[in-house]
Amino acid sequence: MVQPVLVLELIFALGLRVFILHDRMAPRTWAAALMICLGLAAFLVAAAPGEGSGVPDARQWLLAVGTRGLAVAAPGAGNQPGPQAPPPGQARRHQGRRC
Numbered sequence: 001m002v003q004p005v006l007v008l009e010l011i012f013a014l015g016l017r018v019f020i021l022h023d024r025m026a027p028r029t030w031a032a033a034l035m036i037c038l039g040l041a042a043f044l045v046a047a048a049p050g051e052g053s054g055v056p057d058a059r060q061w062l063l064a065v066g067t068r069g070l071a072v073a074a075p076g077a078g079n080q081p082g083p084q085a086p087p088p089g090q091a092r093r094h095q096g097r098r099c
Contacts, residue, residue: 007040
């Protein structure tokens with residue numbers, strides 16, 4: 001439940017901007033901030049956070065580690081190295097010669 005509370009960083013940043021930079025915020029900005037606070041409150045009430053279920057068993061650990069491993073490995077799995085370009089300068093040396 002830490003991530004939803006991080007949304008409040010935006011609200012604190014708006015407040016600090018007003019008090020430190022003496023910047024005026026448009027009423028719609030304050031209305032948006034209020035909507036964020038209300039949405040966060042509704043989410044926290046609906047989520048009803050409580051104590052966790054305990055220690056995961058081996059199957060749950062394998063599932064968690066396996067899915068994260070796939071998420072890390074999958075983007076690079078299909079990448080095939082393409083043709084290698086000759087080092088700089090080497091292509092020029094061979095231009096005038098016939099093999």
